Amino acid sequence: MKTIFPTAKFQQLRTPFYYYDTELLNKTLQVAQSEANNYGYHLHYAVKANANPRVLAIIRAAGFGADCVSGGEIQAALEAGFAADKIVFAGVGKADWEINLGLDKDIFCFNVESIPELQVIDALAAAKGKMARVALRINPEVDAHTHTHITTGKKENKFGINLDQLGDILDELFGLNNVRLIGLHFHIGSQLTELEPFQALCERVKTLQAGLAKRGLHIENINFGGGLGIDYDHPDAHPVPGFGSYFKIFHDNFPVTAGQRIHFEPGRSIVGQCGSLISKVLYVKEGSVKQFVILDAGFTELIRPALYQASHLIENLSSDKKAETYDVVGPICESSDCFAKDIQLPQTQRGDLIALRSAGAYGEIMASQYNCRQLPVAYFSDLL
Numbered sequence: 170m171k172t173i174f175p176t177a178k179f180q181q182l183r184t185p186f187y188y189y190d191t192e193l194l195n196k197t198l199q200v201a202q203s204e205a206n207n208y209g210y211h212l213h214y215a216v217k218a219n220a221n222p223r224v225l226a227i228i229r230a231a232g233f234g235a236d237c238v239s240g241g242e243i244q245a246a247l248e249a250g251f252a253a254d255k256i257v258f259a260g261v262g263k264a265d266w267e268i269n270l271g272l273d274k275d276i277f278c279f280n281v282e283s284i285p286e287l288q289v290i291d292a293l294a295a296a297k298g299k300m301a302r303v304a305l306r307i308n309p310e311v312d313a314h315t316h317t318h319i320t321t322g323k324k325e326n327k328f329g330i331n332l333d334q335l336g337d338i339l340d341e342l343f344g345l346n347n348v349r350l351i352g353l354h355f356h357i358g359s360q361l362t363e364l365e366p367f368q369a370l371c372e373r374v375k376t377l378q379a380g381l382a383k384r385g386l387h388i389e390n391i392n393f394g395g396g397l398g399i400d401y402d403h404p405d406a407h408p409v410p411g412f413g414s415y416f417k418i419f420h421d422n423f424p425v426t427a428g429q430r431i432h433f434e435p436g437r438s439i440v441g442q443c444g445s446l447i448s449k450v451l452y453v454k455e456g457s458v459k460q461f462v463i464l465d466a467g468f469t470e471l472i473r474p475a476l477y478q479a480s481h482l483i484e485n486l487s488s489d490k491k492a493e494t495y496d497v498v499g500p501i502c503e504s505s506d507c508f509a510k511d512i513q514l515p516q517t518q519r520g521d522l523i524a525l526r527s528a529g530a531y532g533e534i535m536a537s538q539y540n541c542r543q544l545p546v547a548y549f550s551d552l553l
């Protein structure tokens with residue numbers, strides 16, 4: 170299912186902009202949902218990957234719940250029509266207004282990351298005469314083998330409750346009147362390209378669960394988070410991530426106990442491949458040692474290369490001339506505003522349209538107005 174770009178239509182649009190292949194998004198959702206259904210798993214889309222209102226509406230229509238990490242995301246999810254009882258709320262630093270919003274809307278669950286947070290949720294719930302459903306986000310100390318900025322499951326990360334503190338937080342929790350433990354939550358990192366860390370996660374959770382069973386605790390909900398990676402190098406060869414083998418790892422390694430519900434929070438794997446950032450070449454600058462393709466898009470539209478040294482496949486949609494070597498850079502006044510160094514592109518000239526592929530996740534949503542730039546607009550293949 171190769172993304173085909175309507176280049177003639179693009180010529181009439183002001184660049185840069187985001188372009189979403191609606192058909193691919195729907196296909197991805199359908200594959201994810203049907204593979205999860207094989208095992209009765211529940212999916213909550215991680216809103217932080219892309220909160221474009223139409224993207225959210227399409228994902229909601231496919232039957233997903235929402236995983237939110239801020240009050241703003243809870244509002245965006247509710248506005249897109251997600252049912253409150255399918256919203257989970259994670260994050261190390263939940264502000265009081267955000268917790269109150271979650272309580273007022275009766276969201277499914279707060280994923281709690283520390284004892285002080287648990288105490289605040291209990292107090293705010295008590296003030297409203299409510300019972301807050303909570304899951305404990307446990308740091309399973311599993312190395313995700315991914316970029317250090319997006320690994321989250323190691324002991325030194327700021328996220329989650331470390332395993333050696335679980336006993337204390339459970340003692341605390343059972344002493345509080347307005348929080349009810351409904352599950353455990355894990356998220357070990359993002360853009361995982363191997364499945365072994367997920368297998369290690371299953372082993373860790375099994376051990377943990379056996380320990381809790383000895384205390385007479387049965388865990389109703391297990392949430393394994395997100396993290397499934399996408400193929401940034403070959404988006405057309407792998408437009409839909411391998412949801413089948415991903416869920417099978419959990420099925421094969423984590424036996425579900427009676428009445429237990431298993432949840433996942435995929436973000437990148439749902440929206441990554443359907444989005445491209447479309448930009449125009451402003452200038453081709455011949456340096457003394459390099460040629461620079463200077464785009465009208467920069468890290469204000471797509472920050473992943475500057476933030477995580479991420480690489481996106483770059484295509485010239487206007488030229489099929491002989492390849493030359495270029496650095497592809499943006500117009501922002503920072504040296505880190507560089508999308509790629511020494512890559513081959515067909516001979517490129519001013520006005521050529523350039524696609525930065527696999528930009529649907531952590532692209533548009535991370536856009537900023539630095540240099541007083543305008544936020545990018547978005548177009549969808551079925552509405553163009």
Ligand SMILES: *Cc1c(COP(=O)(O)O)cnc(C)c1O
Nearest residue numbers: 215356359395396434435436437
């Ligand atoms: C970011 C995040 C996700 C989604 O991660 P992806 O790698 O985009 O799938 C899921 N759960 C939590 C708690 C997160 O912080």
